[in-house]
Amino acid sequence: MASIGKITRRTLLATGALVGGGLVVGLSMSPNRLKLGSDSVLKEGELQLNTWVKISPDNKVTAIIPHSEMGQGSNTALAMMLAEEMDADWDLVDFEYAPALPEYANTGLGKGYLMGDVGIPAFARPLVDFTFLQIAQAMDLQITGGSTAIAFTGEHGMRRAGASARDMMVRAAAARWNVDPSEIAVANSVVSHGSRSATFGELSTEAAKLDPPQSPPLKDRSQFKLIGTSQPRRDIPPKVDGTAMFGIDIELPGMVYAAIKQSPVFGGTVASIEEGSIAGMPGVIRVVNLGDAVAVVADKYWRAKTALDALDVAFDAGANANVTTASIFASYTDELAVNEGSAHVEEGDAKAVIADAAEVITSEYQVPFLAHSCMEPMNCTAVVKNGKVDIWTGAQNPLAARTFAANAIGVDPDNVTVHNQLLGGGFGRRSRDDFIPQAVRIAQDVGMPVKLVWSREEDTQHDFYRPAVSNQFKAVLGDDGMPIAWSNHYINVGQDEPADAPNIQYGIENQSIRSVGMEQPIPLGPWRSVGHTQHSFFNESFIDELAHAAGKDPYEYRRTLLAGAPRHRKVLETAAEKAGWGTPLPPGRARGIAIEQSFGSIVAQVAEVSLSEGGDVKVHNVTIAVDVGTAVNPQAVESQMQSGVIYGLTAALYGNITIDGGRVEQTNFDDYEMIHLAEAPEMRVHIVNSGDTTGGAGEPGTPPIGPAVANALFVLSGERIKSLPIKQYDLRPRNTNQQLSQAFGQAAE
Amino acid sequence: MAFTLKVNGETHTVDVEPDTPLLWVLRDEIGLKGTKYGCGIAACGACTVHMDGAAERTCVLPVEAAEGYEITTIEGLASGGQLHPVQEEWIRNQVPQCGYCQSGMIMAVAALLAENPNPTDQDINDTITNVCRCGTYQRVRDSIHELSDA
Numbered sequence: 001m002a003s004i005g006k007i008t009r010r011t012l013l014a015t016g017a018l019v020g021g022g023l024v025v026g027l028s029m030s031p032n033r034l035k036l037g038s039d040s041v042l043k044e045g046e047l048q049l050n051t052w053v054k055i056s057p058d059n060k061v062t063a064i065i066p067h068s069e070m071g072q073g074s075n076t077a078l079a080m081m082l083a084e085e086m087d088a089d090w091d092l093v094d095f096e097y098a099p100a101l102p103e104y105a106n107t108g109l110g111k112g113y114l115m116g117d118v119g120i121p122a123f124a125r126p127l128v129d130f131t132f133l134q135i136a137q138a139m140d141l142q143i144t145g146g147s148t149a150i151a152f153t154g155e156h157g158m159r160r161a162g163a164s165a166r167d168m169m170v171r172a173a174a175a176r177w178n179v180d181p182s183e184i185a186v187a188n189s190v191v192s193h194g195s196r197s198a199t200f201g202e203l204s205t206e207a208a209k210l211d212p213p214q215s216p217p218l219k220d221r222s223q224f225k226l227i228g229t230s231q232p233r234r235d236i237p238p239k240v241d242g243t244a245m246f247g248i249d250i251e252l253p254g255m256v257y258a259a260i261k262q263s264p265v266f267g268g269t270v271a272s273i274e275e276g277s278i279a280g281m282p283g284v285i286r287v288v289n290l291g292d293a294v295a296v297v298a299d300k301y302w303r304a305k306t307a308l309d310a311l312d313v314a315f316d317a318g319a320n321a322n323v324t325t326a327s328i329f330a331s332y333t334d335e336l337a338v339n340e341g342s343a344h345v346e347e348g349d350a351k352a353v354i355a356d357a358a359e360v361i362t363s364e365y366q367v368p369f370l371a372h373s374c375m376e377p378m379n380c381t382a383v384v385k386n387g388k389v390d391i392w393t394g395a396q397n398p399l400a401a402r403t404f405a406a407n408a409i410g411v412d413p414d415n416v417t418v419h420n421q422l423l424g425g426g427f428g429r430r431s432r433d434d435f436i437p438q439a440v441r442i443a444q445d446v447g448m449p450v451k452l453v454w455s456r457e458e459d460t461q462h463d464f465y466r467p468a469v470s471n472q473f474k475a476v477l478g479d480d481g482m483p484i485a486w487s488n489h490y491i492n493v494g495q496d497e498p499a500d501a502p503n504i505q506y507g508i509e510n511q512s513i514r515s516v517g518m519e520q521p522i523p524l525g526p527w528r529s530v531g532h533t534q535h536s537f538f539n540e541s542f543i544d545e546l547a548h549a550a551g552k553d554p555y556e557y558r559r560t561l562l563a564g565a566p567r568h569r570k571v572l573e574t575a576a577e578k579a580g581w582g583t584p585l586p587p588g589r590a591r592g593i594a595i596e597q598s599f600g601s602i603v604a605q606v607a608e609v610s611l612s613e614g615g616d617v618k619v620h621n622v623t624i625a626v627d628v629g630t631a632v633n634p635q636a637v638e639s640q641m642q643s644g645v646i647y648g649l650t651a652a653l654y655g656n657i658t659i660d661g662g663r664v665e666q667t668n669f670d671d672y673e674m675i676h677l678a679e680a681p682e683m684r685v686h687i688v689n690s691g692d693t694t695g696g697a698g699e700p701g702t703p704p705i706g707p708a709v710a711n712a713l714f715v716l717s718g719e720r721i722k723s724l725p726i727k728q729y730d731l732r733p734r735n736t737n738q739q740l741s742q743a744f745g746q747a748a749e
Numbered sequence: 750m751a752f753t754l755k756v757n758g759e760t761h762t763v764d765v766e767p768d769t770p771l772l773w774v775l776r777d778e779i780g781l782k783g784t785k786y787g788c789g790i791a792a793c794g795a796c797t798v799h800m801d802g803a804a805e806r807t808c809v810l811p812v813e814a815a816e817g818y819e820i821t822t823i824e825g826l827a828s829g830g831q832l833h834p835v836q837e838e839w840i841r842n843q844v845p846q847c848g849y850c851q852s853g854m855i856m857a858v859a860a861l862l863a864e865n866p867n868p869t870d871q872d873i874n875d876t877i878t879n880v881c882r883c884g885t886y887q888r889v890r891d892s893i894h895e896l897s898d899a
Contacts, residue, residue: 375793647882669787676877676886
């Protein structure tokens with residue numbers, strides 16, 4: 001709340017943004033926000049024009065980016081958005097990462113939330129509750145997640161900051177030359193009037209004395225020169241020569257290393273530690289009992305790990321000793337039978353239509369727990385000295401990381417400095433707080449700088465998992481085969497978001513979408529695309545079932561139902577057309593299609609799949625159509641779409657975290673399988689620039705691939721995939737005539 | 750115990766237990782952080798280096814078995830201030846995303862192309878078995894073909 005104190009009520013009212021949580025919207029939109037910069041980001045000779053842009057005398061423009069880099073490349077795109085509005089020379093623009101200070105809280109995300117564009121991501125919930133009084137706290141998030149960087153920070157922060165800086169340059173030049181600002185031109189970081197000109201750098205001292213404008217005009221899309229062009233990502237060169245620094249690469253003078261073993265059973269505690277079991281092992285400094293985990297600290301990482309492996313430690317399993325995957329799913333089924341849940345969507349009267357129908361189509365789906373499996377295992381380096389804490393890690397929300405570190409040993413967050421590093425994968429995992437407090441507590445205990453590195457086994461077995469959930473569908477078809485009632489009764493284990501995830505875009509008159517809330521003991525967290533992962537699989541599989549039940553082409557069926565959603569229809573048509581939907585395929589292959597709207601973007605995918613006589617599933621290629629509104633850096637959008645497909649396909653084919661005795665059974669990449677290059681389909685991305693409200697790109701590529709593949713496998717095998725992963729099924733091809741009779745997506749003979 | 754290693758053309762003497770994996774010797778003794786820890790069971794390839802030109806996974810390779818080889822890490826792949834062609838292509842085609850696995854990926858690809866300048870898709874599938882959770886595989890394959898055609 002600290003930043004709110006800097007804004008007076010009068011200032012907020014003057015912005016005129018009085019809606020709903022008006023004061024808070026006023027804060028996020030307040031021009032004064034643009035002055036809330038921190039001196040800590042300024043180096044010698046640099047002048048800060050506002051929070052997000054600074055200019056050096058040598059004419060370099062630096063965007064200060066409040067997001068973490070975890071592979072999505074959005075920071076280059078954010079700098080492009082700033083440069084576009086500023087009319088800066090792109091070659092003279094760079095970015096740096098914002099420090100973890102409240103001034104860099106993600107107001108764009110907060111505004112997006114208040115405007116109804118996006119929900120607060122689950123990983124923000126430690127800091128946010130859905131009550132009005134706490135909405136203001138949303139402003140103190142510094143989050144990378146929810147595919148929000150471009151849509152919110154970019155649209156509401158960077159473009160505005162760029163336009164604001166441009167205006168200040170123009171006014172500074174006008175004053176210097178004593179001319180009217182309207183006569184001044186700006187291009188490529190040079191301000192000019194007739195024969196006179198000056199660079200941004202030359203004007204920076206005078207410009208910095210001016211107030212940022214109240215509401216600088218933004219460019220119309222038609223004026224964009226840089227936005228929409230593919231630009232190399234600025235973060236890539238250090239990633240090809242070994243110089244990129246990730247959290248795990250930090251080295252401090254006098255640093256020691258910690259390896260950790262956590263209670264295998266969730267909720268268990270350390271019962272006993274026999275330190276004698278590692279007596280005399282080289283390099284060991286200390287054994288630290290954290291209550292639910294034990295750490296060994298040594299002078300080298302390998303010595304710490306070796307000693308930990310040899311350490312005789314026993315855990316009390318606690319209350320979850322009998323939990324299994326089967327017991328969790330059984331509890332869902334029992335609850336669905338007795339609990340009609342709360343209404344998420346109720347339109348028309350689906351219940352009555354279903355009750356009166358001669359024929360009701362029913363189906364049940366389920367998805368398993370999934371780990372994130374970031375390539376860089378969790379790690380954090382910490383120093384605790386004289387009541388001050390410094391941490392080095394890769395955090396998706398550095399500001400929250402600061403709070404996590406502070407709470408671990410009971411100091412004020414102002415005494416914590418977060419040195420955020422590149423993230424070796426995030427996917428939601430690096431928004432959570434477990435490894436940070438562990439490192440801080442160990443560092444306090446040993447009184448030395450400590451680098452805590454989790455093993456891959458700990459990373460797999462102590463994640464915050466994509467929830468395992470299930471649902472039950474009912475539907476009724478009209479005389480023309482199109483659905484007239486859609487009922488979805490689904491389990492929600494506290495991860496029911498984004499709010500639109502269970503929704504369908506199809507024009508079905510009677511809809512009843514109801515959520516049954518449940519508790520279960522496995523730690524859960526946001527996993528790339530969050531609720532859309534399960535709901536896309538549920539909805540896009542069931543609509544496919546309805547199309548086949550009606551004897552209609554699943555693509556045409558969806559297209560008909562999207563008559564009232566032109567953006568979606570265009571994306572669907574683009575994917576189908578580019579994939580050659582309806583054209584002949586080699587024998588034994590079929591196409592499946594799926595579409596999902598998530599995080600403000602729409603993605604449709606067509607997967608071309610084969611099934612061998614021996615039951616081997618191969619996804620040959622995937623055609624992707626995406627509408628993110630405006631693709632700021634198209635080549636980066638393309639790579640995010642490909643990335644989303646691989647992430648979603650890995651889960652659909654293989655992903656399955658199972659629980660037995662209250663603990664995760666999988667340990668490493670040998671029993672928690674990953675897709676390799678050999679199994680990666682050829683992926684071709686087609687960007688539809690609708691120009692509509694800008695959406696995200698990091699997550700929306702993930703949801704449709706699972707159902708697209710499952711829908712193709714139905715054509716090939718006659719078996720409907722109702723539970724992921726697909727590897728659980730022993731599928732065999734139907735005979736070719738049967739396939740052809742159902743082979744929508746390829747030419748029938 | 751003392752071991753003598755030749756890494757990126759320089760000789761280093763390290764004093765570690767003989768079963769210490771080469772990965773941790775490179776990272777924590779010699780200070781070459783570009784080689785990454787991913788799985789510890791040689792399943793992901795993030796720790797790949799060259800030993801006498803061949804791609805090797807170092808997270809399970811005891812240091813005592815690494816003596817006598819010419820070891821090259823990602824830091825030593827460029828020569829004379831000039832990036833290796835694979836590194837240049839990785840920038841041109843914008844292959845890395847988070848970048849964590851890419852040291853190992855680049856080392857694996859460089860070794861493949863050194864031995865087989867025109868690999869088929871099947872050769873690539875059989876040889877490049879590194880895990881990339883960002884899913885950069887399409888651009889990796891495209892770039893290998895781009896380098897093969899040159």
